[in-house]
Amino acid sequence: MEFKKYLTEQCAVVEQSLARYMLTEQGPLAIHIKAMRYSLFAGGKRIRPILALATAEALHAETKHLLPVACALECIHTYSLIHDDLPAMDNDDLRRGKPTSHVVFGEAEAILAGDGLLSFAFELLTHPDVQQGISPVNQIRMINLIAKAIGPEGMVGGQSLDLAAEGQTIPFEHLKLIHGCKTGALITASVQAGAIFGKATEEQFAALTRYGMQIGLAFQIVDDLLDVEGTTKDLGKTAGADVSRNKATYPAFFGVAETKVMAGEAVDAALTALEFFDAKAEPLRALARYIYERNN
């Protein structure tokens, strides 16, 4: 399989779906919708939606009616970036190579653009199109898993822990908890959403959850590495921001070389989790390697 081609094609599918399902700038709400669209269409890698789609494919499912869910995952991810970048939070001016939302639209509208995207994600998760590919009971289970993953015990909680830990000396276990909540939970939930949609058996669901947790871990370790080794140009966000904020990271704990080994181990564990899946899981396997090799 030519993975680059796959990635480009899937990315295009997600872009088209976002364009189809997202509100358009018109009427009195044009400014608000413009702010939401500005960050949503800022050239993200669309990893979470692609993970959901690839997981459903690995289970031999037709993914058309999963597309609103895939879009919802990207709306959630985008909302989290907008709020993380706010002056009161990480105070970042640059994201995906463009000025951040609050720089362009002001702080108030940036907060609301995030709130709007988060609410809109749940419109998409309950969109009538989704029901054509999943039973209502499973749809509710899927929404529940996603809500838990991004809430106080997941992504939002992780961001709160991350802010509280800034400048503090924290044990490695605490760093693992922050990473798991802040980044790992939504990545795992994206895989789980695809698994539920693809009618995974209990065993398959458990294996895919392990896969999701391991690539979530790999993703965050590589993020830490890129902050040390990447350039602002490649990253599209400020390089060295973790170091300058004195943040606890994998390289700070273990050094760069050992951290790379750990990222590789997480990817290996993710691949092992997929050992009983057939060739339809190739995109998932390639995505695990891609997360390790990416440079932004």
Add this chain to the structure above:
Amino acid sequence: MEFKKYLTEQCAVVEQSLARYMLTEQGPLAIHIKAMRYSLFAGGKRIRPILALATAEALHAETKHLLPVACALECIHTYSLIHDDLPAMDNDDLRRGKPTSHVVFGEAEAILAGDGLLSFAFELLTHPDVQQGISPVNQIRMINLIAKAIGPEGMVGGQSLDLAAEGQTIPFEHLKLIHGCKTGALITASVQAGAIFGKATEEQFAALTRYGMQIGLAFQIVDDLLDVEGTTKDLGKTAGADVSRNKATYPAFFGVAETKVMAGEAVDAALTALEFFDAKAEPLRALARYIYERNN
């Protein structure tokens, strides 16, 4: 019916449910959960949850399994207050007679407390308890209606319009749109959630929606009046804030006397919408009058 007793009892039921379903302060996430609880348990009137419960009652439904939904509506309302009060938004220091979230926990944690409550609301809307009282298809329909009501074309969009209109001269139609989105949508959705849970017929659903829209309107008109006539002590928030911000309001358009007449007309229209409901709808009728007569 003794409405005051009913209100006190229902309020207690909601408080107990919130205490039951809300996360408790423990473990590493204690600060985040503390911030969510601080605003959630700050003595709100619980009008939205009570409206949902009273609507289901009006349809002769057993409301026990609607309680997580009722709590979700209050979480959403509370999140919207926390974000509205932020320095970048209305910059209010006082809410329900207590310092606002950002004053107590700082701006970053206030933003996250709001985000956490919004996400948690969808955990509650998909809570297993709810499924015991509603079909999964109707549950999804209910979540979809709520998500729409609070998203870019509802509450969040209304807040964006409200901010954009500050200090501007806007036509009355635009004020109506702002009010309808910002306040009316969630109040109407609370009634609709109760209606779906109570298995309303199409006619009943339409009538209850009309009721919801009219009390939503009355609620906002009275809010405008209280800002002029109320005291900071009664309101628990800064009186005269609209006037000092030069905000478009009903009294600014029509004067106090005419505005009172309009609020009364909205309540009358709400009562008319309920004409084909029996005595089980008495609490809904009393709630409409209460919204008109309240002083905070």
